[in-house]
Amino acid sequence: xxxxxxxxxxxxxxxxxxxxxxxxxxxxxxxxxxxxxxxxxxxxxxxxxxxxxxxxxxxxxxxxxxxxxxxxxxxxxxxxxxxxxxxxxxxxxxxxxxxxxxxxxxxxxxxxxxxxxxxxxxxxxxxxxxxxxxxxxxxxxxxxxxxxxxxxxxxxxxxxxxxxxxxxxxxxxxxxxxxxxxxxxxxxxxxxxxxxxxxxxxxxxxxxxxxxxxxxxxxxxxxxxxxxxxxxxxxxxxxxxxxxxxxxxxxxxxxxxxxxxxxxxxxxxxxxxxxxxxxxxxxxxxxxxxxxxxxxxxxxxxxxxxxxxxxxxxxxxxxxxxxxxxxxxxxxxxxxxxxxxxxxxxxxxxxxxxxxxxxxxxxxxxxxxxxxxxxxxxxxxxxxxxxxxxxxxxxxxxxxxxxxxxxxxxxxxxxxxxxxxxxxxxxxxxxxxxxxxxxxxxxxxxxxxxxxxxxxxxxxxxxxxxxxxxxxxxxxxxxxxxxxxxxxxxxxxxxxxxxxxxxxxxxxxxxxxxxxxxxx
Ligand SMILES: NC(=O)C1=CN([C@@H]2O[C@H](COP(=O)(O)OP(=O)(O)OC[C@H]3O[C@@H](n4cnc5c(N)ncnc54)[C@H](OP(=O)(O)O)[C@@H]3O)[C@@H](O)[C@H]2O)[C@@H](O)CC1
Ligand SMILES: Nc1ncnc2c1ncn2[C@@H]1O[C@H](COP(=O)(O)OP(=O)(O)O)[C@@H](O)[C@H]1O
Numbered sequence: 001x002x003x004x005x006x007x008x009x010x011x012x013x014x015x016x017x018x019x020x021x022x023x024x025x026x027x028x029x030x031x032x033x034x035x036x037x038x039x040x041x042x043x044x045x046x047x048x049x050x051x052x053x054x055x056x057x058x059x060x061x062x063x064x065x066x067x068x069x070x071x072x073x074x075x076x077x078x079x080x081x082x083x084x085x086x087x088x089x090x091x092x093x094x095x096x097x098x099x100x101x102x103x104x105x106x107x108x109x110x111x112x113x114x115x116x117x118x119x120x121x122x123x124x125x126x127x128x129x130x131x132x133x134x135x136x137x138x139x140x141x142x143x144x145x146x147x148x149x150x151x152x153x154x155x156x157x158x159x160x161x162x163x164x165x166x167x168x169x170x171x172x173x174x175x176x177x178x179x180x181x182x183x184x185x186x187x188x189x190x191x192x193x194x195x196x197x198x199x200x201x202x203x204x205x206x207x208x209x210x211x212x213x214x215x216x217x218x219x220x221x222x223x224x225x226x227x228x229x230x231x232x233x234x235x236x237x238x239x240x241x242x243x244x245x246x247x248x249x250x251x252x253x254x255x256x257x258x259x260x261x262x263x264x265x266x267x268x269x270x271x272x273x274x275x276x277x278x279x280x281x282x283x284x285x286x287x288x289x290x291x292x293x294x295x296x297x298x299x300x301x302x303x304x305x306x307x308x309x310x311x312x313x314x315x316x317x318x319x320x321x322x323x324x325x326x327x328x329x330x331x332x333x334x335x336x337x338x339x340x341x342x343x344x345x346x347x348x349x350x351x352x353x354x355x356x357x358x359x360x361x362x363x364x365x366x367x368x369x370x371x372x373x374x375x376x377x378x379x380x381x382x383x384x385x386x387x388x389x390x391x392x393x394x395x396x397x398x399x400x401x402x403x404x405x406x407x408x409x410x411x412x413x414x415x416x417x418x419x420x421x422x423x424x425x426x427x428x429x430x431x432x433x434x435x436x437x438x439x440x441x442x443x444x445x446x447x448x449x450x451x452x453x454x455x456x457x458x459x460x461x462x463x464x465x466x467x468x469x470x471x472x473x474x475x476x477x478x479x480x481x482x483x484x485x486x487x488x489x490x491x492x493x494x495x496x497x498x499x500x501x502x503x504x505x506x507x508x509x510x511x512x513x514x515x516x517x518x519x520x
Pocket of ligand 2: 385386423424425426427440441442443444445446447448449450451452453454479480
């Protein structure tokens with residue numbers, strides 16, 4: 001694949017309820033909505049068949065639960081296709097006023113499957129309280145049209161289903177998203193269907209990507225439905241780029257490159273008790289390809305540690321780092337990028353404000369992330385808060401950030417400018433180009449120092465002349481990919497230094513898997 005082709009591959013898009021409504025309206029205007037519901041139901045049936053083929057549900061009945069909206073319509077279409085494939089299907093449905101759902105109920109009857117009314121007693125029987133248990137349950141009760149809180153009658157049905165799933169180890173496949181999740185929210189309501197698999201339609205919903213809501217979805221697969229990408233993309237709340245897109249953005253070097261071309265990085269950080277943070281950032285920068293990495297600190301322990309960790313790192317101790325760095329710049333010794341804040345302590349806000357006046361590509365992390373810097377940034381600044389720091393920046397609580405990271409990243413970008421890298425598993429990146437949500441990573445990355453390493457990686461990519469939005473996309477994916485590789489080796493014992501040592505390998509895997517035209 002060439003560089004141009006790689007960039008042309010459309011990213012996956014994340015959709016919330018208003019996005020789905022807007023796409024539906026466009027499909028309806030084009031007379032395509034019915035066809036798209038047929039596609040959706042067929043995709044659900046295919047997923048159900050592939051589960052039966054893989055032995056999750058090798059024999060027996062498939063129970064489909066259909067709500068009154070279009071999510072229920074998808075379930076009715078799926079039931080028709082499963083019946084056509086020879087499976088024993090049972091359908092329990094709520095009454096519906098939705099014209100397409102009603103039409104599909106009639107089609108199902110026409111092929112000989114009679115949906116029964118969904119009541120607690122009927123559901124109890126169908127789930128095996130008094131007889132055989134179903135091999136697979138398909139949840140088509142509520143999709144993006146759900147408005148929380150759930151009404152009591154439906155909540156009772158969902159509780160029955162979850163209890164039966166636990167008791168009989170039932171396999172549950174959700175259509176679009178498990179019933180009870182609010183598509184836009186990462187919160188996990190008390191009453192939500194717990195699914196083993198979810199077939200999501202058109203694009204994943206934020207609730208399927210961010211925990212804890214995502215924990216209710218099981219394995220998620222995306223069904224495209226044949227809707228033009230541009231129609232879906234126009235309403236996306238965020239994008240999830242594929243690895244080939246990231247690989248195409250990574251910097252390339254000429255064969256005769258020298259260390260000056262590969263970029264000079266300054267890392268400004270460290271304080272008594274936190275000397276490791278800038279060193280980890282330095283290791284990240286080195287392993288992400290920076291040509292020259294210099295650590296600057298008021299704390300002499302940083303230089304001592306740096307030498308023992310990596311002789312390639314240069315480290316300087318300054319009585320007054322702000323004055324010393326200003327003197328360096330006056331003498332014409334400018335770095336290509338700065339990362340500032342890792343373990344920096346109380347001086348961070350003052351130094352950050354000073355660094356922003358240098359107009360250099362800059363990563364601000366940890367203690368440097370202070371609300372009063374709003375308005376002081378510029379387009380080449382990457383701000384890297386974790387949810388706690390994001391809450392401090394926005395004057396809200398950490399749960400507010402975690403509930404809707406996309407909205408939080410947008411709000412931070414509006415306030416601070418530049419590029420926001422709101423860290424987590426996944427990480428949310430907001431810039432003037434929109435919002436991107438990262439892929440991959442490893443739970444072993446939930447350990448101290450991982451954010452410092454990411455700061456160094458981002459600075460290295462900025463120093464290699466990537467514009468801040470691209471540096472953020474590439475840096476976050478490299479970090480996550482290296483985390484996966486180190487996680488394979490070390491599991492939950494994965495440390496930030498282990499991750500750094502895998503960065504070169506991660507870069508190579510990404511570019512080898514998605515080769516580009518060589519620079520001439
Ligand atoms: N373009 C696409 O991506 C496509 C999307 N498609 C599908 O459309 C789905 C969205 O369909 P939708 O808009 O009809 O809503 P849906 O999720 O079925 O929910 C409505 C039902 O929920 C009920 N209900 C609501 N709140 C409730 C509460 N608190 N407590 C209890 N009940 C509550 C509400 O009841 P009502 O309030 O009307 O009495 C009504 O019965 C989407 O998820 C996907 O599956 C595909 O068909 C093809 C293309
Ligand atoms: N479960 C996970 N999956 C993927 N990435 C994770 C996970 N847990 C943590 N991370 C990543 O690790 C980093 C942690 O950053 P941060 O909280 O700032 O750590 P520290 O301050 O200890 O360096 C972030 O980049 C985050 O995205």
